[in-house]
Amino acid sequence: MATSFATYLRNIFDTAATVFEGMAVTCSHFVRRPSTVQYPDRTAVRVQDTLPFRYRGILEVDLEICTGCLACERACPIDCIVIDAPKDKQTRQMLLTRFDIDIAKCMYCGLCSEPCPTGAIHHTPEFEGADFSLESMVRRYVKEPVAAYKPKKVETDPVVAPILERGMRYLEEFASPDGGPTPAEPDEAESAA
């Protein structure tokens, strides 16, 4: 009897004490800074700019350096890339007449950007691909037919050179089959140079 009454009092005390302590914990949350990110319109920086380097967003093609080799089209496991590259009979040059990527189908596996010899097709940090119809989700990169890029020993064209340099850097850092260097290594290489 005595012990059960002690338990009874103990229960009352425990209830009051634990509720008191719990209320103190939640009260302390009243003055803590909320951790909500108010995407999309009230973020301090664009979310795209905060994404990691190897983020696989919507694909983009630099037609200036696309060789028309169709390696990406062949690599794509779900055939979401369609390229038409006929040879012009007169100038004997390859013309790019169509380069479509259906981002509704694309599964962002990155297999297309790995075999690309120039880094023309690459992922961007963009991810806001929502649209109102399936048709409008097909990205058409060729507005009017352009000549395919011919690789040279040294690129001298002032317009194409920076694009090519960026593409090759992308290949090196991102799209090499073994996954490229770890993020720490480029810094070391820079400091060594």
Place this chain on the structure above:
Amino acid sequence: MQDFLDGLIEQGTFGHAPAQVVYAIGIVAVAAIVIFGFVLNVAGVTTFIERRVWARIQSRIGPNRVGPQGILQWLADGIKLLMKEEVIPAQADPRLFKLAPYVVTMGFVAAFVAIPFSSALVAADLNVGILYITAVTSLVVVGILMAGWASNNKWSLIGGIRAAAQIVSYEIPAALSIFPIVLITGTLSTQGIIRAQGWAPWSWFLFYNPFTFVAFWILFTALLAEGNRTPFDLPEAESELVAGFVTEYSGARYLFFFLVEWGNLYVISAVLVTLFLGGWQVPFALSDHPVVRNLLQFLTFFAKAYFGVILMMWIRATLPRIRVDQLMSTCWKYLVPIAFANFVGTAVWVAIWPNGNRPVWYLMTAGGFALLGYFFYRVGFHLRRSGAQLLLSPFS
């Protein structure tokens, strides 16, 4: 209120209209003013504030897009619900199903007849005021049971039955915790109980003696349970019963249940403030002008009551829901015996010191403030330990 109308009739404001007609119009006018001017708005704004309070406790922001800081969110929600289609299940009892929300709303709104706003602002200063409030708020259980039964749905029925069991059980400790105050003041009138207290914490009945201090917390717990609030929200436990007795409701009738649920918070707080926290008492020296004085009294009462509302939101964000057997054992094994002991203790106390024991009153107040100080010490402890970034502003 009646005195006011009698005065106007004597002045001949209404010509030769019969007094009963004037009274009837007066009742409707007062009801309309109280409901549209106060109850609806308070219940609505409470839903918004509750969401913001929870959000901050959970490190979120909460609704902040509709209007400045999201203050119009409750209007948007209300309009949305009013525009929605009302679905009545084919197997339901349509008459009872339609009637239930109004019974619930009536039981809740009727409490505002006796809830004072200031020394002059009260719909009717009933001489049985606090008993009347206890009685009419129990009417809510009839509506809830009606809703649960008429929905013809197992979840609704279980929710309704749980609500009935819970409210009927917790009426007892609630009533037993009101008795000590009635013993002290010798009146059931809400205004009379407030007049027996003073503006300062050391003349509130909360600190009158140790028994009333305990009675306050028992009444608080019991009223939480009667209002179906967490940790006693078993009748509408989302994880078990979908939404309990409101499962089948939609549109405007659903809105009525929500109005009652959130409006009830204010009623619960108002009862506690009236009985234990000095009601609308303000230091008399502040103003002699009747309008200014009543305004100050109204603001005091509202501030105290709304602090109670925020306390209940805070509890909801803190405590988990208890089991049905725990609910019953809490009531019958703990609250009822302790409330009885309080009642007897206060009776003896009043017999020994009919006018209260001043030193004990001061001592209890000091103890209360010491407890509050310790609470904030613990809050500071948790803040320091977490090392979290602070944001003191309630806005985002």
